[in-house]
Amino acid sequence: MSNLRLKILQSLLRVEEGSYSNLLLNSELKKIKDQRDKSLFTEIFYGVIRNKLYLDFIIDNYSKTPLVKMDKEVLMGLRIGVYQLFFLDKVPARAAIYESVEAVKTILPNSKKGAVSFTNGVLRNINRQHDKLALPAKAKNPEKYLSVKYSYPIWMVNKFVQQYGFESAETILNAGNKRSEVTYRHNSLKMTEKEFFQLLKADGIEYEKTFLDSFFRLKKINNPAATQVFKKGGAYIQGTSAGLASLLLDVKEGMQVLDLAAAPGGKTTHLAEIMNNTGEITALDISQHRLNLVSDNLSRLGVTNVNLKIADAAKYEDDKKYDRILADLPCSGLGLISSKPEIKWEKDRSVIRKMADLQYRILNNNLSKLKKNGQLLYSTCTLTREENQDLIERILQENSDFKLMDLNIKLNEISSLTIENKNKYLELLPGEVDSEGFFFALLKKVESD
Template sequence: MRISQVRKFALLIVKSVLEDGRWTNKLIVPYLFELQDARDRRLLTELVYGTVKMRLHLDWVISKFLKGYSLDELTPWIRNILRISAYQILFMERIPDYAAVSQGVQLAKRFGHRGVAALVNSVLRRIAENRPEPRDPWVKHSHPKWLYLRLLELWGYEKTVEFMMHNNEPPHIYLRFNQLKTDIDSFLKMLEMRKARYRKLEFPSESFELIDPPQLIDLPEETYFVQDFASQLVAHFIAPEEGMTIYDLAAAPGGKATHLAELMQDNGTIIAVEIHLSRAKEMQRVVNLLGTNSVLPIVADSRQISFGRKADIVFMDVPCSGLGTLRRRPELRWRMTPQRIDELVEIQKDILENGSRFVRPNGLLVYTTCTIEPRENELQIQKFLEKHPEFEIEPPPAEFPTKFLRDKFLYVDGARFQCDYMFGVRLRKRG
């Protein structure tokens, strides 16, 4: 039997992500382009994202049938062949068990030898016959135990399970059309000419959900930007005006900075700060592509940068744990740690402290994250305000939908709105 091209691609990607520390969203794109059939593209996406997300659950099941071996004793290739094959058996009802087993055996012969292929055959057959179910919720829903316990502490059992189930679903794909390069009617025509399957969102008015990956629809690159729905809300939460000066700290990859520029009709100045040169160069490429000439990327550390004048708005989408993005970034749950969160809290505090110095009187400081951890969100802001009474929390613009708010904070519930979780606050500096 021939090895399925989709399964071979899935193995190459999953092995690179789980063993070599690579990132799923960057690795999968060239492989998607090689697949002509939309069904194959969807299969590859589900196999890769699903296997990476459900790693803990899969490893628990596989280990029950590895007699005399541990997963760590297997080669990375065989370990991930078992994971991909077990995922098909346990979570993809439309794929017959015999097909998953057979393809797993063929991959084992290709990336191992006949002896280990026999082991793979035995383990997969037993999984298909027995289908054991983990009892521990964090294993069943495949999240690190430390995160499960933290969520229980914050939310209780029911919302914790809802959060984990949300993270294990396929991510929805959103984009916004570039208001500097096209208009809504022209963009709709472009989508319809390409027979794209989409959903037009009520708010923001420039936002769409795409059913197929946007890389494959062949839209003119300058007419759109792929950006999660929750992230698209941020520019409207800030509500910039034409002619303003904005300092965007930690700005890469440039989605929010260019969105602000579009809402300002590219009339103003947005200094977009990024600490890493490679990411700043990529942000400049995005700026050039979208034609947002008011965005000026610079390389600097937002914790130490100094500006010669104060800004109307200082915006900081600070580095955070990203716990609100686990559906879209499947490997992050295995890489984030409590110790790293401690480090990020200190980085956020330093950016807040430094950035706040450059808000003009009556100006605005906007702080956002894509995490659900209160130490990075409300508690971080509470500590800042205790030290800086010259700032006060300001309500969002009157036209901003209240369903995305909690009290005066931006709070996007990812499970409810099928997107990332997002936190934000507007702080007005007293005159």
């Protein structure tokens, strides 16, 4: 068990250094044979990342040593221990403390025995007195209260409260702390829906319907990339909000489509499936490594109508005119916190402006590539006005030959989603919709070139 906590500690330190949590977790789980250990590793690993600020708040209340003066290994060991004490009822307090201390003891050199004793003392103190812990007063400082309770940086809390109000902000924050669920998109290019269901049943996988017909939420799946249906190309792992993009773009067979930021290929392959491998999709990405991921997915899913190009979409030149353009662009990612909780700690306010500037340059460079009456779908997986509503308003003000289309009618046609939306664009908020946070705006070119 102590070895498991050690592996968790080492993995969490790697996330702090910039590793992607989902990729790192998948890699570590492959090394663990016991299913209970897999589940415990996942629970503590993601639990610590999601609740880091709250855990630090607790530690800071019971430690005389400031957090900034602690060894990084000690602080992470304390977080692991505190998470178990506060969130895992099935782990005895004695075991939680002992295993966490042993992990710190193993990772630190012998010269740091004092740090090990310190870790043990702080955890025991917290265990004795944790009932006395009080959150910041909600009435006195509501945003600080939300920040600590839901473990989000204060700037992000302020942003959500400013845009959506206190109640909706709290809903978003709470939803972001819930573990994201795995969703399969059935790929009809490789198999019928009947065959898809048969393979799910053969692997003993339970599922439930979502608000999109071809998307199914899986229950208790250990490794969604190891199933028969996935290996045979009948399924792609894709969230329902992300799945809306290809459907809202309303592509038809035989069309010419430009995908401005294709990797890893979820929306690209979905477009190809809807088009039944007809026409042509020109799919761009700035990174050859990322294009290789797209290529792998094209091969597994049986897609044959995609032309991959390594290119910077903000500078891409092309005399061709397209029927449809998918602009699912790089963003701050604040709608994906449930699946990538490290986003909370990796981002700051400056990234919003940087992303908005990049998004503007990409759109500005590619609007002219659309045919008359052609359509461009702009989408992001974030929740900031600067990257969404404000950007689209600016584009429309500067380009009189484009108009904003109403997405509500199309949404009703392609999904069972029922939301109150008084706008022509579509914004999905975590907690209000059982999916990721996303923004969509559909632009149509209305005048001749």
